[in-house]
Amino acid sequence: EVQLVESGGGLVQPGRSLRLSCAASGFTFDDYAMHWVRQAPGKGLEWVSGISWNSGSIGYADSVKGRFTISRDNAKNSLYLQMNSLRAEDTALYYCAKTVDLSHHPFDYWGQGTLVTVSS
Amino acid sequence: SYVLTQPPSVSVAPGQTARITCGGNNIGSKSVHWYQQKPGQAPVLVVYDDSDRPSGIPERFSGSNSGNTATLTISRVEAGDEADYYCQVWDSRVVFGGGTKLTVL
Numbered sequence: 001e002v003q004l005v006e007s008g009g010g011l012v013q014p015g016r017s018l019r020l021s022c023a024a025s026g027f028t029f030d031d032y033a034m035h036w037v038r039q040a041p042g043k044g045l046e047w048v049s050g051i052s053w054n055s056g057s058i059g060y061a062d063s064v065k066g067r068f069t070i071s072r073d074n075a076k077n078s079l080y081l082q083m084n085s086l087r088a089e090d091t092a093l094y095y096c097a098k099t100v101d102l103s104h105h106p107f108d109y110w111g112q113g114t115l116v117t118v119s120s
Numbered sequence: 121s122y123v124l125t126q127p128p129s130v131s132v133a134p135g136q137t138a139r140i141t142c143g144g145n146n147i148g149s150k151s152v153h154w155y156q157q158k159p160g161q162a163p164v165l166v167v168y169d170d171s172d173r174p175s176g177i178p179e180r181f182s183g184s185n186s187g188n189t190a191t192l193t194i195s196r197v198e199a200g201d202e203a204d205y206y207c208q209v210w211d212s213r214v215v216f217g218g219g220t221k222l223t224v225l
């Protein structure tokens with residue numbers, strides 16, 4: 001059974017940093033691209049970042065470029081999101097999700113999300 | 121940047137057919153995916169590549185895509201179909217529509 005379990009969320013002050021993790025199981029992690037998608041309270045889905053199976057290809061939404069860094073450790077079956085210079089508008093539930101690769105393929109599995117609240 | 125436009129809400133009576141549209145410039149040339157999200161839950165893929173269904177998704181869910189509009193069709197709507205629905209494409213990056221709240225009357 002595919003499982004994606006996010007962790008690392010919490011309350012953080014504006015301008016500070018936070019690192020999210022996503023632990024994957026039930027599939028061959030290094031065969032798939034991985035993504036972070038977020039959802040602000042009461043709002044729609046927003047893609048944040050994606051990384052190819054070998055970290056050779058990475059993409060970011062304009063809203064987080066230069067502040068967030070996605071990475072993965074295939075030996076640990078884990079995906080990460082380093083979030084720096086956090087803003088109030090980064091407050092959201094952050095999901096990790098898997099796809100075949102960084103292209104037109106859909107997200108076939110999602111985690112349950114970890115909540116990030118940016119507030120003083 | 122590429123924009124996907126969905127109606128904020130669609131209402132339908134049980135047993136009827138719901139159609140949720142997703143508009144985008146020449147979207148017919150792209151692969152469109154649809155996700156269902158119920159309150160407090162993660163999104164679930166219900167249609168991919170315009171019209172294919174993942175295993176476990178009822179045949180009542182179908183999709184089409186042509187020109188500037190993709191459509192998710194839910195036949196014989198049930199109370200359990202009430203949810204938010206999102207379309208998604210790839211345009212050098214992932215793009216989501218704004219979402220449509222389906223209300224079953």
